[in-house]
Amino acid sequence: MSELTGNRIRTTAAKLGLPHLAEAVNEYTRRADEAKMGYLDFLDLVLSEELAVRDDRRFRSGLRTSKLPHHKTLDEYDFSFQPELDPRKIKDLATLSFVEAKANVALLGPPGVGKTHIAVALAVAACRAGYSIYFTSLDDMVRSLKTAEAAGRLTSKLGSYLRPSVLVVDEVGYQPLERA
Incomplete structure (x- = not known):
């Protein structure tokens, strides 16, 4: 690829707001040359990489604004710690169908x-x-709503x-609530 191009x-x-492409264009063309990619495969590579970068940026931003106390995953949860908990039920929740259904958990x-x-x-x-x-937490939410x-x-x-x-409301039932 010429320097001008x-x-x-x-x-x-x-x-176009594609900063990753601007940084990685030489890497993409090198990979395309090595793999002897066709035009459509090359375009697919570039678009897939850009989408992955954008999704990761959105994910990190979402975590930052979420106020989560930590960013643990289900893979880190020790189901043997709670043997009466059915892991299948939690894994069903992890499909996120409750979010689509706008249901409470x-x-x-x-x-x-x-x-x-x-x-x-x-x-997460x-x-x-x-x-x-x-x-x-429920306590913070009630305090904020009262204010x-x-x-x-x-x-x-x-x-x-x-x-x-x-919306995750934690520590429900720890503090008594006034009727108001």
């Missing part, structure tokens, strides 16, 4: 059994799948909890 591709990629049990780990792992999986997520109500912004604040595809 490479510079033109980098400039065009940058204008309640993880119930005493403290220290892994409810937060499972909830966070499902949220949802984020990886492109869903928006948000994590809060918003006092400031006359309750509807707006409720929207911030209803907007994400997955």
Whole structure:
């Protein structure tokens, strides 16, 4: 590839918002040459790589804004720690069909059994799948809603909890709630 063509591709990629392509064009052409790729295969490679970079950027950004306390996955969960927990039920939840159905999932049990780990792992999986997520404790959510109500912004604040595809409300039942 000539230097002029490479510079033109980098400039065009940058204008199109494809910074990874602008950086990796030489690597892509080297890989295409080595594999003796056809034009469509080369185009498929470039587009697939760009999509992967964009998805990873979206995933990292989603995790940053989610306020998750940690980013554990289901692979890290020790099901032998809770032998009465059916791993198949958790793996069914990991398909995220509950998100598509806009259904609620309640993880119930005493403290220290892994409810937060499972909830966070499902949220991380949802984020990886492109869903928006948000994590809060019930105590923080109630406090925030009370503050918003006092400031006359309750509807707006409720929207911030209803907007994400997955809302994880942790520590439910730890503190008594007032009826209001």
